[in-house]
Amino acid sequence: MKVLLLGATGLLGHNVLRALIREGHDVHVLVRKHLVLPIGYNHKIKTFFGSFIDEKDLIKAACGCQAIINCAGATDMSLLNVQEFLPANRDGVDVICRVMDKLGITTLVHTVMGRPIIWLLRKTLGTRPLKNRIMPKASVKEKL
Numbered sequence: 001m002k003v004l005l006l007g008a009t010g011l012l013g014h015n016v017l018r019a020l021i022r023e024g025h026d027v028h029v030l031v032r033k034h035l036v037l038p039i040g041y042n043h044k045i046k047t048f049f050g051s052f053i054d055e056k057d058l059i060k061a062a063c064g065c066q067a068i069i070n071c072a073g074a075t076d077m078s079l080l081n082v083q084e085f086l087p088a089n090r091d092g093v094d095v096i097c098r099v100m101d102k103l104g105i106t107t108l109v110h111t112v113m114g115r116p117i118i119w120l121l122r123k124t125l126g127t128r129p130l131k132n133r134i135m136p137k138a139s140v141k142e143k144l
Helices: 011-022 054-064 088-104 114-125 137-143
Strands: 003-004 025-029 045-049 067-070 107-110
Touching: 003 011, 003 107, 011 025, 025 054, 045 054, 054 088, 067 088
Parallel strands: 003 025, 003 067, 025 045, 067 107
Antiparallel strands: none
C-alpha cells in the first residue's frame, strides 16, 4: 500500500516509518525543510518538503497514496499559549480531510485523543459518514 506519513521525524513517526518500511509499504513522507530523516531511510521512501498545513504541499505528497498516517503535531512545551498549538493540532486536521476528499483517499490514521478528533472530523465533514475515517487502535495494524 502507498502511504503518506506525516511527522516521520518525531519519536512516534520514526517508529511508524520503520514499521511501514519493514512491512514493505511504499512510503511518502512530508517533512519541514530543516528536519532530517534518520540515516538509512532515504533510499526506501519518497521525501517531500513543506508543511502539512499547506494544502498544496500536502496534495503533492499525498498524490497516489491510499492512506495517510498523521503523527505530526506541535508538542513543544516551550510554546507560550494554546494559540501556538492550533495550526498543527487543530487546523491541520481540516487540511488533511480536504486533501483526502480531493484525492479520493479513504483511510486516515490520526494519532490524537479520540474525542477531539471525532469532534474536529464531524465539524470538517458535517453529517457525512465517518466510515474509513476513524478506527480503533487495534484495527490500525490490520488495515495496513
